Amino acid sequence: xxxxxxxxxxxxxxxxxxxxxxxxxxxxxxxxxxxxxxxxxxxxxxxxxxxxxxxxxxxxxxxxxxxxxxxxxxxxxxxxxxxxxxxxxxxxxxxxxxxxxxxxxxxxxxxxxxxxxxxxxxxxxxxxxxxxxxxxxxxxxxxxxxxxxxxxxxxxxxxxxxxxxxxxxxxxxxxxxxxxxxxxxxxxxxxxxxxxxxxxxxxxxxxxxxxxxxxxxxxxxxxxxxxxxxxxxxxxxxxxxxxxxxxxxxxxxxxxxxxxxxxxxxxxxxxxxxxxxxxxxxxxxxxxxxxxxxxxx
Amino acid sequence: xxxxxxxxxxxxxxxxxxxxxxxxxxxxxxxxxxxxxxxxxxxxxxxxxxxxxxxxxxxxxxxxxxxxxxxxxxxxxxxxxxxxxxxxxxxxxxxxxxxxxxxxxxxxxxxxxxxxxxxxxxxxxxxxxxxxxxxxxxxxxxxxxxxxxxxxxxxxxxxxxxxxxxxxxxxxxxxxxxxxxxxxxxxxxxxxxxxxxxxxxxxxxxxxxxxxxxxxxxxxxxxxxxxxxxxxxxxxxxxxxxxxxxxxxxxxxxxxxxxxxxxxxxxxxxxxxxxxxxxxxxxxxxxxxxxxxxxxxxxxxxxxxxxxxxxxxxxxxxxxxxxxxxxxxxxxxxxxxxxxxxxxxxxxx
Numbered sequence: 001x002x003x004x005x006x007x008x009x010x011x012x013x014x015x016x017x018x019x020x021x022x023x024x025x026x027x028x029x030x031x032x033x034x035x036x037x038x039x040x041x042x043x044x045x046x047x048x049x050x051x052x053x054x055x056x057x058x059x060x061x062x063x064x065x066x067x068x069x070x071x072x073x074x075x076x077x078x079x080x081x082x083x084x085x086x087x088x089x090x091x092x093x094x095x096x097x098x099x100x101x102x103x104x105x106x107x108x109x110x111x112x113x114x115x116x117x118x119x120x121x122x123x124x125x126x127x128x129x130x131x132x133x134x135x136x137x138x139x140x141x142x143x144x145x146x147x148x149x150x151x152x153x154x155x156x157x158x159x160x161x162x163x164x165x166x167x168x169x170x171x172x173x174x175x176x177x178x179x180x181x182x183x184x185x186x187x188x189x190x191x192x193x194x195x196x197x198x199x200x201x202x203x204x205x206x207x208x209x210x211x212x213x214x215x216x217x218x219x220x221x222x223x224x225x226x227x228x229x230x231x232x233x234x235x236x237x238x239x240x241x242x243x244x245x246x247x248x249x250x251x252x253x254x255x256x257x258x259x260x261x262x263x264x265x266x267x268x269x270x271x272x273x274x275x276x277x278x279x280x281x282x283x284x285x286x287x288x289x290x291x292x293x294x295x296x297x
Numbered sequence: 298x299x300x301x302x303x304x305x306x307x308x309x310x311x312x313x314x315x316x317x318x319x320x321x322x323x324x325x326x327x328x329x330x331x332x333x334x335x336x337x338x339x340x341x342x343x344x345x346x347x348x349x350x351x352x353x354x355x356x357x358x359x360x361x362x363x364x365x366x367x368x369x370x371x372x373x374x375x376x377x378x379x380x381x382x383x384x385x386x387x388x389x390x391x392x393x394x395x396x397x398x399x400x401x402x403x404x405x406x407x408x409x410x411x412x413x414x415x416x417x418x419x420x421x422x423x424x425x426x427x428x429x430x431x432x433x434x435x436x437x438x439x440x441x442x443x444x445x446x447x448x449x450x451x452x453x454x455x456x457x458x459x460x461x462x463x464x465x466x467x468x469x470x471x472x473x474x475x476x477x478x479x480x481x482x483x484x485x486x487x488x489x490x491x492x493x494x495x496x497x498x499x500x501x502x503x504x505x506x507x508x509x510x511x512x513x514x515x516x517x518x519x520x521x522x523x524x525x526x527x528x529x530x531x532x533x534x535x536x537x538x539x540x541x542x543x544x545x546x547x548x549x550x551x552x553x554x555x556x557x558x559x560x561x562x563x564x565x566x567x568x569x570x571x572x573x574x575x576x577x578x579x580x581x582x583x584x585x586x587x588x589x590x591x592x593x594x595x596x597x598x599x600x601x602x603x604x605x606x607x608x609x610x611x612x613x614x615x616x617x618x619x620x621x622x623x624x625x626x627x628x629x630x631x632x633x634x635x636x637x638x639x640x641x642x643x644x645x646x
Contacts, residue, residue: 099426230433230437275435283422285427286423
């Protein structure tokens with residue numbers, strides 16, 4: 001335990017800013033999860049592994065001398081096809097079935113991806129150096145790497161583009177219609193199979209963007225996927241499905257929580273704190289709902 | 298009934314004699330026993346109660362740490378033991394080792410049961426996928442947190458007391474085999490006993506429709522917690538034995554190993570057929586043979602194979618071996634088939 005963070009207010013400011021910039025990235029991943037959960041009613045445990053895969057695409061561009069920021073454009077294009085392929089191979093067989101089947105099947109995909117990435121890219125912790133420098137605020141008391149600001153900006157840009165796309169385009173309308181009532185959408189001539197594939201592809205593409213940004217700002221490692229899945233799941237259940245401002249806010253809240261947990265408990269408990277928070281949120285939710293059920297009685 | 302008794306007696310005799318018939322496979326057979334115990338306990342939740350948990354690994358890991366800690370802590374200072382290779386400075390005498398093991402196993406079984414009872418009210422109120430994800434989080438959180446605690450070895454792991462010098466490697470293998478086989482027999486008898494009572498029917502009612510079960514006047518929460526405590530008891534016991542067998546405890550790779558053991562128990566029960574008594578036993582045996590073959594011949598690709606196996610089993614084979622047998626030979630399961638009805642169904646297809 002270390003309470004430095006409360007004795008020096010500037011560290012709190014640092015933690016808050018770091019957390020908010022990090023949380024925006026989480027919110028982008030959570031948006032993808034909310035999309036597929038809402039439309040296809042599946043929970044994708046492999047979400048975090050898609051993120052890491054996107055990160056490795058950007059990292060490889062960096063290795064071959066291309067600036068990793070271009071990964072923000074390349075990774076989603078590749079990941080879209082990975083997502084559609086995954087849908088055609090596995091996900092289309094679990095869409096209409098029990099949620100646990102989808103959880104377990106995507107858990108299998110997650111293990112598969114983890115190990116394949118471990119083979120292909122090695123088990124080292126890597127990062128793609130963007131060379132963006134740092135910004136100093138408040139007489140150098142707060143240090144913000146420019147890459148974090150860049151990643152937050154790009155995340156917001158992608159989120160806004162996607163929201164507009166979902167509102168205006170034909171496919172976006174088809175996706176929203178399928179989410180509301182798949183059967184009715186089918187009757188009215190929406191090819192739900194195509195919509196599902198596109199939804200999963202868009203989700204994977206979002207993961208790709210987030211992964212590319214994570215490889216620039218933080219580090220990536222083949223086994224780091226599961227925490228991202230859990231974070232996005234947590235954000236979605238706190239915000240509720242289809243509540244975009246809520247997703248953004250709870251994402252930032254989670255980011256700030258993590259930074260403070262990092263300072264107070266120590267880095268070794270950071271992931272543990274995230275998972276424990278998930279358990280606490282679910283338990284809180286359970287007691288809140290059970291109270292509601294008692295009213296009904 | 299009589300035929301069953303002969304079958305059980307034959308299995309028991311074979312089980313006791315197995316390490317002497319196949320001396321080379323003693324460790325593998327012990328691991329198989331532990332795997333069957335885990336599959337049987339998972340089946341109480343996942344199969345009979347319909348609560349698909351990833352969190353039983355919590356009790357397994359807890360039991361593992363507790364058994365080893367008690368075994369060391371009864372005679373030597375625990376902090377010094379884990380600090381830097383304490384097993385070289387302190388040596389258990391045979392009497393100390395077995396005493397410690399006995400007390401450790403009792404603690405390893407009882408404490409997880411209490412933990413399950415305490416957290417059960419909060420966790421088991423969750424339904425469906427929320428429960429699954431919550432228990433997944435619980436298991437990973439336990440692994441991450443125990444990986445940061447100094448006194449049980451933190452990140453560098455915890456070496457369990459080495460087997461004392463009585464009979465060497467042979468005796469060690471036989472001791473742990475008989476221990477794990479004993480745990481298996483105990484678990485099987487307990488599970489079989491509770492499956493023949495009203496308790497099983499209540500669990501099945503919860504699985505089929507919890508709200509209706511509650512409306513019928515069953516205190517579902519009570520039975521869910523009791524079911525989870527039974528699972529925790531045997532998971533903890535299995536964990537304690539496995540800790541001694543492996544000889545080394547690491548927080549995320551051995552004890553709270555959600556990526557291996559935590560998934561294995563789900564997979565074994567589903568492969569054998571969930572919701573049956575013999576399903577987990579058959580599933581675990583088939584899975585263990587497959588796994589060992591794969592681990593030996595395709596070293597390095599085992600997780601790839603595991604991932605593919607999970608997807609294939611879950612998508613194409615969700616009823617498991619027992620479910621498949623039941624569909625093939627319904628008469629053996631005491632089901633009567635109306636021939637006319639079957640023909641009509643074939644015609645419909």
